[in-house]
Amino acid sequence: MSTTASRPASRQDKAAAGVANFADDSVGASKIVNGFARKVFPDHWSFMLGEISLWTFVILLLTGTFLTFFYVPSMGEIPYEGVYAPLHGQIVSEAYASSLAISFDVRGGLIIRQIHHWAALIFVASTVVHMFRVFFTGAFRKPREINWVIGALLAILAVFEGFTGYSLPDDLLSGTGIRIAQAIMLAVPVVGTYLSFFFFGGEFPGHVLIPRFYVIHILLLPAIMLALIAAHMFLLVLHKHTQFPGPGRTNDNVVGFPLFPVYMAKMGGFFFIVFGVIALISAFVGINPIWAYGPYDPSPVTAGSQPDWYMGWLDGAVRLTPGWWEFTLWGFTFSMNIFIPTTVIILVVMAVLVAYPWIEQIATGDYREHHLLDRPRNQPTRTGLGVMALTFYVILLISGGNDIIAHMLNLSINDLTRGLRLLLFVLPPIAFWVTKRICLGLQRRDREKALHGRETGRIVRLPHGEFIEVHAPLDEYERWMLVQHESQRPLELQPAAGANPDTLFGKVQHALSRFYFDDRVEPVTPAELEAAHHHHGHGGEHAAIDPSEKGSAKTTNSLTTQG
């Protein structure tokens, strides 16, 4: 059933390697179609995470288009005359009135609104999960760095797309969100006030913001994202998908299903599953009850004013930052308590995210192409860093809901905030260390397993009275999974690699490399395997017992050993 296709970079005899050669430098149009149809796509559930983002994005386009038919992007004020009684006669913006009309007067409008909003939350969530799958498996390595960067841009644009959408209904909550966005602009030193005037076309809230956000939300950002997604998919096809190591899977081939028809059918089916799940949720669970929030008015706020979850980490960062970071200098106020946990943090996170593939390249001194994925345990430092970043992010996210948590769990919000501040600095390093130790431990266990076989839990007593546990040898495939990865060492142990350690770059590179690879478990070498086999032949302490030796050993139970 599975097909094998060779990599373009393969130095092998391409004709012999089989179907679907995609020589990127020499493709004619017909060849593209042909090549595309005969692509193979490896199969693993985690490779479908990107697909969830893709399909939720499609759902967003479809439902969003429906919403534009009825939404009125205007801040003009009118008395509400629609069917929702508890708001009768209140002065509301046309944007808000039309959002209510979509919910209550347009047939099917409410379910479409709810699908659109649930899909938005799930879109960003699946994008983040997809990103972490790419990170932990090392799929961002050469030649996919650019696709990683495109992905990172998509992730940040998705957040802004979500935020502008959240602002459109002009209800109490979205208005509060816009107010906070204005505070973030104002807090930018020197140019803050100008920025705010520029965006709002004057004082807050003004009359232009909703029309502007509308254009950004339905035209500008979707167009950019669509183009980036197209590029993302193009590069995916160009580089072919990575695969996990396994029998017959090498850096030079792809083992999987042909894209057409098997994988296409599967993808199409998955679209309906994603749509189905989101529609089901939207049918039963409400989201963003704008009628209950009421129309925006700058004076009231509601307890529990929160942004949608993907902005929550920034809200959390602001909540954790102490107010005394704000100071006055030369008659100007510098709101570092807002500027640092919002603008600065976004920029730093973006920079690290985009740069990561190259940071790791420097640390490893490895500029080769990688088409086989890493098992996360075989990259303890990277996996540790990923878990550390995740921990940091989750603590900020939790802090964004500190009032709800305090309310639900009857905690003091002051104590909770102090506790979270502490955790923000203490937990991530602990998470890094623990994860790295766990990875190294798993690698050690893999090594043991590869060399001495699997523990069977059966205890055997040898003639001279010693007790040993019987180890069953692994089959070829299993063993290969455990021994296939390369040894990674600090650059100073690889004389030929890396920059000259006397240069500044060389110093940095060597330090980074030590940080990544000083602690390591060497993969099993063929020589070691050979030695272990030899050793087993003589029935050493941890050895797997050969069936031939069974007679001389007294088993403590009556089970037989399988060789």
Add this chain to the structure above:
Amino acid sequence: MTRTLSALSARRRHPLAVVLLIALALTLTGGLYAALVPQPASAQPEQSASATDIAEGEKLFIANCATCHGFNGEGGDPQPTGWGYGITGPSLVGVGAAAVDFQVGTGRMPLPYQGPQAVPAERIRFSQEQINQMAAYVASLGPGPAIPAEEFLDITALTEEEISRGSNIFRTNCAMCHNFAGAGGALTKGKEAPALFNVTERHIYEAMTTGPQSMPVFNDNTIAPEDKKAIIGFLKSIHSQPDPGGLPLGYLGPVSEGLFAWVAGIGLLIGCAVWLGMKSS
């Protein structure tokens, strides 16, 4: 004036003196109140508590409340030992019958233990009659908001426009603490504005007139009795009908929605992906 009154009543012996004093206090305070409070004093009527009610109320008060609030409701001294564990109750002079009806009727008083704030108990320890008696007694200590009359609580005849007005007033005055749908919210240092889902009309009204704990007092000048009724109508209308959107997830806003999207949404979809992945291999 109230100081003298309570000083006198502390030494009272003759039952008739009590009655006399109380009658005096009532007329005085009633008169004063009517003179001081501008118009729709309509919500403060029916001070028809009889002298026996007040006397019964006092007995109940001394038995159940005096450890903390003092024998004359003047507020307790910190008591290092004994029942009450050093908790001091505030002075109840002038808190009015409404405060007693609210505090005891929702099960907040008598306070069972020291916490950031009083928490409504599961079981109310007093009958409504006993509560009324204690309320009458506390009302006799000094003028304060009365238990509202039925006409201010009957929301059945409210029009849509009035409910809409109620929603607007609620959003401006109450939502910052109690959340847009009355789902409650956290305040500083472990205090909280509770959820308003299961509070009776009368207790909502009384909460506004007495301002328990960190809640401000909304007297008839800030929010007129008609508007209070509109607020109650709004709360009852949204809490009695199912939400148009489906399950409202506790009306907690984006936090509960985000949690749901991750746990149910992403959870289900990854489950499907794993299932499809298994099918193929």
